[in-house]
Every structure is written in C-alpha cells, then in structure tokens.
Amino acid sequence: MSRIALQLLFRRTLLAIPILLCVSALVFGILRLLPADPIAMSLPPGATAADFEKLRQSFGLDRSIPEQYVIWLGRLVTGDLGTSIYFRRDVGDLIAKALPATLELVLLGLVLGVAIGIVGGLAMFSWRGRMGEQVLDLGTTGLMAIPEFLWAILLILAFGVALPILPFIGRLSPELVLPPPVTGFLLFDSLVTGHLRVLGSALWHMVLPAFALAIGVAPLVMRVLRSSLLDVIQEDYVTQARLRGIPEHTILVRHALKNAALPTISLIGVQGGFMFGGTVLVEMIFAYPGLGNLMVDAVRNHDLPVIQAVGLVYCVLVLGINAIVDVVYLAANPKLRVA
Amino acid sequence: MSPRARATLQRCLRDPRVIGGGLLALLVAGLALFAPWLAPHDPQEQDLLSTLLPPMWAAGGEAAYPLGTDTLGRCILSRLLHGARIALYVGVVAATGAMLLGTVLALVAGYFGGWIDWAIGRLVDVWMAFPPVILALILLVGMGAGVNKVILAIVLIDWTRFCRVIRSEVLVVRRRDYVAAARLAGFTHVQTIVKEVLPAVTPLVITLFSLEMGIAVIVEAIMSFVGLSVEPDVAAWGVMIADARTTMNQAPWGVIAPVLAIFATVLAFNLLGDGLRRALDARLVTSRGEA
C-alpha cells in the first residue's frame, strides 16, 4: 500500500475521532430522553424500592446525565462497554460474539450485490436503446421498491416454505457444534481448523440473508454503473479514441470502465454503510446471531448500555467502510493521487 | 409560464414513469382516503371462528373476507386499507418535514458558504456515520414509540438526504452569473435566495420529495414491524407482517398482502421520482439509498 494511502487512512482515523465523540454524545443524550425506566422494567414483580435504588446505583443511573456520559466515555476508552441491564452480561463480550457474524454477512452480501450490480450494469449498458435495457431498467425500479427486510420475508416464503431447500433460522444446523474459536469469524475458523461441514453449513445458512442484503444494493450499482458508462462514452476522449481507430471493446475496457468505476465506487461506499443498517432486520428475521439481532433485543428491552454500545459500533463500521472505499477511490483516481 | 417550464411539464406528462407512478400513487391515496367506506369490516373486529381464512378465490375462502383473515380472524383487506392511511400519513408528513428542514439548511449552507457551510457539513458528517435504521431505533427508544414519533425520527434523520444533494446543486447555481447580477441589481440575500436560487433547485426538491415519501413508508413499516410505531392492535402494514410472520407456513397470504401493498406504494413514489428526475434532468439524485 502506498504511502499516500496510509496517509489517507491516518487522516480518516483522526477525523473519525471528533465524529465518534459527537455520535456518542448524541446517542447518549437521545437515550436519556427515555420516559420509561429501564431498571424498573428489568426488576422482578416483587422487588422493593430499596432493590430499585441499589440497582440504579450499580448502573450509575442516579447521577446527572453529563456525569454519566463522562463516566461512560472514560470506561469506553479503557475498553469497558458496561454491563447489559437485560442480559446481565458484559456488553463487550456480547458484541465480540456478534460482530464477526455481522461482518461476515455484510461482506458476503456486499460482494454478491456488487457482482450482480456490475454484471447487470454492463448488460444494461451494452443493450442500450434496446428492449433488454428497458426491461432491466423497469426491473431495477421494481427491485428498489422492496426493502431488505421484505426481501428476507419473501425469500423465506419462496425458498424456506414453498420450496424448502434453504435453511432460514440461525447460523448453523442445530446438530453441529461450533469449532474452537480462533478469530471469532466462523467461516475463517472452521476453514483453518478443518471443520468443513461447519463451513458448509454456515455458508448454506448465509445464502438467504446475504442474498436479501445483496438485492438491496445490486439495482443501485447497476444503475449508477450504467449511467456513468453512458456519461463517459459521451466524453470527448472517447470520441477522440474512436477517431484514432481504437477498437470499441478496448475503448470500453480501457477508457470507459476506468472512468465509470469512480462514481460506482463512491456509491458502494455509501451503500456499504447503509447495508449495516439493513442487517438489523434481516438478522432478526433469520434469527442470525449478529449485532442486529442484539440491537433489536436491546431496543425491545430498553437495554441502554447495549443500545449505546452497539450504536457506536455501527458508526465505527460505517466510518471504517467509508475509509476503505476512499482508499480504493484514491487508487482508481489519479487526479487525487497526483496532487 | 416560460417555454422551458412548459417543455419540462410536457416532458413530465409524457414520461410513462410519471404517469404510471402518479396513477398508482393516486390509487393508493384514494383507497386510503375512502378506507372507512371501502373496507368491508372494522379493521379491529375479531372473528375468532374464522381465523386464518385464505383469500376468497382460494379453496375454503369466504366472500365476506375477500383477502382472508389473520390469526385473530380480522379482515385482511380492511386492515390493509386502513394501513394505507397510516403509511400515507407518515409518507406525506415526514417527507414534507425532512424536505423543509433539509432544503432550508442546504440553501443557507450552499449560498453563504464559509463557516455556516462548514458547520452544516460537519453536522451531516456526524449524521452520515449512522446507518439510518440504527439512528431511528435509538431515537424511538429515547422518545418512546408512536406514529408521530416515527415521523419526527424520519425528519430528524432524512433531512441529510435533501441537504447533501440540494447543497451541491445550490453551489452550482450560486456560481451562475445571474445570482451575482441579482445582487448587483440591489437584491438582498433573502430576495436572491428566494427569487433566483430556490426556483432553480425546485425540480430537484420535488424529485427528492417523491423518493423520500417512498423511504418514509418503508421506515414506518420497519418501525411498526419491530413494534416501535403504532399501538400493536392498530392496523399498520408492518404490524400485519409481524403478526402474520408466525403463521407464514399455514397462511402465507397474510404476509404477502401487506408486502404487496408496501411494494405498490413505494413503487409508485419511486416511479414518480424516477420519471421526474429524468424529465426535470435533476441529474444529481441517485434514487433511494436504503432506509
């Protein structure tokens, strides 16, 4: 990786700090608006007022809100994300278990979605002005009218219920046991420890959720790639290349795609960030044990420590994917590289 | 009307997307408006003797329940019609709010530039760090559940969609000499923004508004699906999907009907927005981002 790319990553990290500070304050502030008392909800019916006070103190909820924020932030920096009110477990542990699952899912979904999008975009471009383009164009509009969580449900209906060929609950078949954790990433761990049946089952379980996420991005990638290709072939340098007798396929690959890739890369950055949002409901619907599922459980139980920690983790993920995409963009765009 | 405006309007009215999307949107709006008269049953009315009935055309269906019934024996068609009211209410109000907030901030940021632009830009940066669904969940935990809270959450989240896109268009318009000419003609800043800049970005605002209505309908469905929007017994499309999901094996139509309703509504707004984008040549819009 070139020096300039490292510089960019460094600067991105530096810029992420104030953003994350604002994000954390925002999350903390919003959650303190909460009218209901999470402690009261989590107590058993026979609890006394003394129990209530004791519990409030143990979670630090008796202090003023800015105080609570500073304490929370201080612990956050040392890696202590607090304790879940509902699960009564360390929030850090909960996230450590859920995060790899979500990352694997998003990665698979993104790769799938971008691949479909690129193929579709090229197809639309090469069929420009013909019937095929119209059909695909209308198709993308239709696809985009269905959000990920409805795709999840429709896919379950189609491939889990009507044609029961694919699993749609959890991350593994129930008879399998998890391999010993190495990195926490199931696909990776099962591969390196040689548990190929686990690997197969995990991938099999990810097909539907990953596909639900992929259909969310694919039509957008298709459209942006197609329209940027259409823009690029109008450019003077494409006309000039034609006037030099450069063959059409060389023009497409060498001149058009290289330039059309730029807006597409930007789009993938934004959509990759949004895709983390998409996982929330998709994971919940597929009972997939990732961050999203954790988040929904926390929301339902007003489990504030979990909500604020998971919320923050999502923001870190979004900023991370943006930084990665920026580096890719930098590599693809000499105008930014050569300053 | 200027010939340009007339040509644009003609282009709009000739675009099959605008026509198709517009008609579909009108249909949904009509069904929602007249739901109390069109619905065969009260959406809350339970008929525990006839639960999970299939649609009338399927074996075992009854004409009294054209689209069948749910687990509590409530009429799916009636609930669907009443659900449209909630969906459109949220769609229109939330999109309007997000449009107003986002457009005003975009005009201010893009026109004045300098530190105001910087500040609004950083605010957008912070907002963009959240996946929208996450921010919505956090807001609704903080503010408590409810339809109006959902609307408020959408406004507070999606103003950035308007702000980002419109700001960059304002920057383009700002560089046009006619904006400078207006200042030289003695226009105040407010006069210049309202009379010269705003009309130039209006097509873009309309396009975004149409797309935002679709997004708002989806967000409302998501939130009522996880139980953060309407009361659990109120007929909203998300609630209907959540209810019917448990009995998806025996009664898939309970899920399919509201999914189709969401699809049709969002498709209408997307088609409309898409057609308007082409007809108005508002090139900067890249359709919906995921909500």
Add this chain to the structure above:
Amino acid sequence: MPGSSGSPVLEARGLTVSLRGAQVLRDLSFAVKPGEVLGLVGESGAGKSMIGRVIGRTLPQGFAVTGGSLLFGGRDLVGLEAEPLRALLGDRIAFIPQEPLTALNPVLTIGQQFGEHLERLRVPRGLRRDRIVSALTDVRLRDPAALLELYPFQLSGGMCQRVMIAMAFASEPALIVADEPTTALDVSTQAHIVQIIRGMQRDHRTSLLFITHDLRLASRVCDDILVLYAGDIVEQGPAREVSERPRHPYTRALQASNPPLGGTRRRLATLPDQMPGIAGFASLPGCRFASRCPIRDGACASAVPPLMEVGPRHRVRCTQGCLSDDRGLVPGEPLVAVPLDGRDPVLRVEDVWKHYAGKRDWLGRRHPGVDAVKGATVSVAPGEFVGIVGESGSGKSTLARLVMGLEDATSGRIMVDGVDVTANAGEARRIRLGALQMVFQDPQSALNPRRPVERLVTQVMEAADGAGDAERLARAKALMRETGLPVDLLDRYPSQLSGGQKQRVNIARALCVTPRLLVADEIVSGLDVSVQAQILNLLLDLRQTRGIGLLFISHDLAVVRYLCSRVLVMRNGEVVEEGATEAVLGDPRHPYTRSLVAAVPPEDMDVPWPPLAAAESV
C-alpha cells in the same frame, strides 16, 4: 502552390447533410490535393464542422448524409462499412481536436495513451517508447521522457494540444482534420500551435483540412479557403485572393466586421441580424444570405445561385456576380477620439490586492494560495473607455468582481465617485448601484432562464419596490429601443433569444439604473464576428447618447483597440504595461505585451506570420 498536381486526397461531390429535412450542408463540392491545406471558414452554425464529422461518423443525433459522396483515395467514406472505416481512422486519416484538455483520458498517463495509439498502429512494444519520445520532441515539447508518466490534467492546454498533434502525425497520415485547433487556447499559445501544425504538415506533405471561424487566421494557414454560410459554399479560392480581394458580400462583411490591429480606426460595417439557425433553413429555398445581403434583388431569395468563376480558381455563389470589386463595400467613417472633460474619475482602484487562500485537499494538505490581483491601480474618467487585456488566469476577471463588490479586496482602496467603497459595506452597495453596473461574459449564465426579458431588463426596479407594472413596462420598452432590440421580445425567455440578442438584453439590464460606468467582462468573446461588431458599435453609441464610461475586459487586442483609448495589460495578477492604446499596441515595451501583439496575424499579408521568434520561444 505545393501539391497543385496529383489526384485529390479528399474530394466532396455534392455532399449534402440534413437534419429532419433541413439541409445543413447543401450540395458541397471541393477537393483537397496531396500536401495542400484547405481552410473551411464560417461562423457557428455554418456547417463547417460537419465535414469532419462525416469523415469520423460523429454526426450528432438526427443528422445524416442525404446526398453526394465524400471520396478519400477514391473510396466513398459515406457508404464505407464500419470496420474498413475504423482501419482508416487514426492511421490514414487523423484528427486534431478543438479542446485538447478533454480529448485525453484523465485516468491514463500520456505514455499509456500514446502507447495505445502506437499499439493500434502495430508498432512493436519494444519500439514504442522511443517513438513516443521522438514524436513529442518533434512538437517541441521539453523533456518528453518525463511527460510519459504525467496525466493530462497535469499539462497545460497548449501541451496537451502538442501531444494530440504528435499523435495525429505519428502514422504519417494522408489527411489531417483540425477543427478549431487553437480556439480553446490562450492567444499567445495559438501562434505556436499554428506554427507547429503548419511546419509538420509541410515536412510530412500531409493534406490538412483546417476548420476555423477566423478568416484572418485561415488566410495565413491555408493554401485554399472555402467560406461557408448556412450550409452553402459562398466563396472559394486561393487563400490570399479570398482574404485580400473577397468578392461575396458575406466574405466582405466578415472582413469588415473584424477590427484590425493597425491602421485607421474606422467604424465597423455590420450586417443586420445574424445567420439563420437550422430551423430557418427550410424557409430559405434560394440564397440563404439574401435577407442580410446589401446587394440583393428579387431573384435572390427564390433560386440558389450557382458558383461563378470570378478569377483564377476563385469562385463566388452570387446571382449579382459580384463582378465589380466595390459593390456593397462601404468603409465605415473614421472614429474620432472623444475628448474627456477633466472631471474626477468615476472609478479609482488604488493598489488593490486579492489573495485567495489555498484549499485543503482530501488529505488535509493545504495548497498554496494565490494572489489573483497584485496591486492593481486603475482609474476611469466619466465617458472614458478603458481596456484590460490579459489571458485566462491573469486576474482581469477577479479585478472586475472586486470593482463590483462581488468579492472583497484583501487590501487597497476602491473609490467610486470619490467614496471609498471598501470601507463601508452597507453604504457601498447603494453607491455602486447608482454608479456602476456589470455586463457579464456569458449571457447563458447571466440571464436567469426563468425570467422573461421584461423582468430581466428591469430587475433593478424589482429590488427597489415602489415601481408599478406600467412604469416597468415603459422602462423596459425604452431600454429595448436603446439596445436595438425589437419590443416584441419583451415576453420571450432567454432560451428563445439568439446569442447576440441575449448579450443585448444583458447590456440593457445593466443600463436600467442609468449607471455612469459599465464593467464588461469578455462580453463579445462568445459571439461570432458579425454579431460582435454589432455589440461593439452599440457600446460606442452608448457613449454618444449617454456619455457612459466603460471598463472593458478582453483577451482580444483588436477589439480593445477598437473601443478603448487607454489599455492595461495584466499578467499573473499584475499590471505589466499601461498607456494610450495606440502607443501600447503600436510599440509594446513589456515582452509579454509584445508576445500578445505578435500572436495576432497582421492584416498585411506581406508581413510574415507567425513570426519565427514566437515559434521558437516554446
């Protein structure tokens, strides 16, 4: 004549191009002989670019060849299959583009793009690098080896154009099509580029089709010239003959409306209106120039006149024959210097600086800022016309914006009617509003497309309130008459106006508050010469009727000389020379001014141009 023998390289026989039934090129016949340069001259919309587009198959949507043939080496390019045509392009036929900066792909280096061209010419990989370096040396680019690693946006327009020229000549083509190859470049670069193209063409004995709007330039570059008007050839012949003894009234008007850089300043003779657009062609069955022609008769409008021989190889399309040398050619009366009364200046700019801070790039590195204007001092007396000359990036437009208060000066004073307008911002707007108005460069950008003409020209009254509709209409009508616009245009929108009309509306708007000084930034640079002359004369008339002053910013020395009694030459933000126009342009002291003057082809064809010195100092 080099190459007056041999069969033609390119020959058009009755070539006709149409758009929805309107003939955009009408029955065009010409031949380019080996090693010969043929100039196609015409204003925008004349159809001069169509021939290049027929060759390259890049006609815009809807345009099609509907008759005749275009033979290249005996083969008809019109009917040729796609693949054999592609084989010719870039190899036997090459193109030099109008906009060199956009003609190269921004994500590929110069070496990659040139290498691709050589790959297409089947040059073995190992030889390519040396070939590129020697080709770039031929177009006098310094350090060509280093250029290979650079991207187009790291090069200036002139350098990109040299790369394009080198690529065009790489295959030793039989024909090169150069469509306005210097128009997008700065004045001082134009001469070099012309020199290089002409020199390479001579060395390689390549035939060249040189397409331009500039008759004077064409007469210097070309062996033969073909003047096009609305899709018709109106005059064709040897370059010197056509430019020194033009016979068609249109060619004469082109000559007469182009202000010279030397000799007596005479009022420019102008044609009425402007060339009809394509939409109007269908209603012009006869001579398309007839409606503007000073010597037309009843027959002109009904039948297309044939091309008539008027001299050796010199032909003119005119029923009048244009046989007499003098018919329809009335020289304008000499312009007299307007005496200035000794009153205080309307505008006084004292040592004004403008610094722009560098922007941060996305790595957060701050780029160095620029001083766009460095200590400019200018004053304009009532009724005085002052010119500011400079190339792009000289700071001349920034100075105009500073004067108008559209930007704030970093330091220095700007006095309007003796009041310092840099000091008191609120008051300054009011003072400026009454005294100064600005006419913008590009009417496309300066006229809000959503306002009809009436609401454009009286926009000032809208801000002031109090003015009723009737009052506005009356003022609008008066302004229209004053700027030579028909009153029935009042309810039109800018998109319905021609380029010249738009610029008149632009001027009318500035006149609405009866300012004493107009600041005009490149207001004629986008216009065709015949329309440009009309606008220039309008400005002179306004000085007569209103005693108005003018700060005229332009890159065009000849236009500045025509209008202005005093001139300032700006370069990189600095005023490098100033003085009475005739003195500065007649005897330039600063080397930069000298290079600007040298870049303009002189009227006298016996004075060699481009000067060798200019071409050497690359």
